[in-house]
Amino acid sequence: MTYILTNPPAAEPITLAEVKAHLRLDDGNEDAFLASLITTAREHLEREAGLCLISQTWRLCLDFWPRGGISQIVRYPVRAIQDVTVYDQAGTPHKVSLQDHLLDGEARPARLWLRDQPAPGRVMNGIEIEFLAGFGETGVDVPDGLKRAMLLHVAHMFAFRGVVSIEQQPAGIPDGYERLIASYRLRRL
Secondary structure, three states: OEEEEEEOOOOOOOOHHHHHHHHOOOOOOOHHHHHHHHHHHHHHHHHHHOEOOEOEEEEEEEOOOOHHHEEEEOOEOEEEEEEEEEEOOOOOEEEOOOOOOEEEOOOOOEEEEOOOOOOOOOOOOOEEEEEEEOOEOOHHHOOHHHHHHHHHHHHHHHHOOOOOOHHHOOOOOOOOHHHHHHHHOOOOO
16 A cells, blocks of 8 residues: 655645744744744654645555455545546556445545445556545644644754754654644554
8 A cells, every 4th residue: 555645735734924923033034944844844743643734635556455345544634535546457547436435534544435346457556546635725724733733843843953954854852742643643553
């Protein structure tokens, strides 16, 4: 199972103005650096918790349909299934009908059931599921606790900017961060 980001988020959950207010910065000398820290903090949070904060499109590639016919999608929250494609042995794509499909996008992991599940002809990545995930289009739609965790993380990375380069971030996690994201983590046994 492979996940490919096909359309990244158009915005960040927190704004540059929110970060600057949090850090008590007035000038614009650090704006480009702060913008890169915001992106780093979002990407880290999404990886750690299995989330998609702002709406983004993903492609899930499967080798075969799972037993029971219910495909699991570990990104959260899944808003819509946009397209399902199955490839035959020659590599020709065939669209699968989304009529009568069932999506439980609020489950962790999300669950998708399709009435029509044709067998793929390719041994690897013969099935592609395109889906839209995220809390919404803007930071207003993202839960406040997650935005607070991002602000703490950005402040932490900003404080240690001379010690660790942006390419090596995040080098540390601030106190309280784990508690803020704990209820959003996907726990596995």
